[in-house]
Amino acid sequence: MYNKSVRILVLVCITSLFVSCDKEEDPIISATGDYLTVYGPPPTFQPEGVPHQRVLLEDFTGHQCGFCPLGHIEAADLLETYRDDISVVAIHAGTLADPLPPSYPADWTTPEGEFYLLTQVGSQQMPRGRINRSPSAATVFEFLGWDAEVANAFTQIPEVNLQVKTDFRPATNHWNVHVFSEWLQNVQGTYRLVVLLTESNIIAPQLFYGNSPENVTDYSHEHVLRISGTGATGLPLFVNPSAGNSINSYTFNWNNEWNPEHCEVVVFITDGENGRVLNVAKTKLIP
Secondary structure, three states: OOOHHHOOOOOOEEEOOOEOOOOOOOOOOOOOOOOOHHHOOOOOOOOOOOOOOOEEEEEEEOOOOOOHHHHHHHHHHHHHHHHHHEEEEEEEOOHHHOOEOOOEOOOOOOHHHHHHHHHHHOOOOOOEEEEOOOOOOOOOEEHHHHHHHHHHHOOOOOOEEEEEEEEEEHHHOEEEEEEEEEEOOOOOOEEEEEEEEEEOOEEEEEEOOOOOOOEEEEEEEOOEEEEEOOOOOOEEEEEOOOOEEEEEEEEEEOOOOOOHHHEEEEEEEEOOOOOOEEEEEEEEOOO
8 A cells, every 4th residue: 555655316305495306317327216214214414504615626537547646645635634624536537547457457437437527527637636616517627736726615605505424224235325405595596416425445556657666556546436326417406496404315225346434425516517516525434
């Protein structure tokens, strides 16, 4: 494992007065399932009451990208600085993320990740990252600029606060997600909710230019995007939302190839199919 100190059709159970559940086509729906009420009512949440801006960093990467570990290090530093207020999703996509046996046999690409990189961004230059998809989903920044862009993102005043709680049920191969949306003002437009699952501590080879050896066979891959429960662009749940609260609850099927103890759920709201991220929240799958 590389030590960074070296320094180089989902339906939802919704409680809301303003949420619209009109169904729209989505390019990718990766997991489906109603919330199973056999697991009990949604948990309770305590509204934050005041705006709490958090930041989403999407790190486009690949195991054949020799400079990408520098982005991983920068992401780790930002997590150390901002902790629970920043969420990192490592998106393995493009040709540099393709399997290349025997040196790089793993395949962590996903339909969602390919859509994010090839359709929304439209460029395979790495390491690059999106910061709250601002000013648009096509905007990416070199890793050396992430620090300043993240700091700037924290200065924004959000229209909505988000909280998330999870409930992992291994006996039935389900994972439940409960998202609490607290709209702080009346806004116009259609807003989409995205639920992602990531996995960390995946030990596998990574090309690392400047390291000795450059092929790091026991590299620890962190925050790897595994699936989007709500499709690549999310569900258009909020139409002209008014100030108020809602709870969206989901039950998804579990994949036993993933390690639940190393998984994290990241949820966020965007202002339209390809728009900026209004706010984000995260939690461990098993808190």
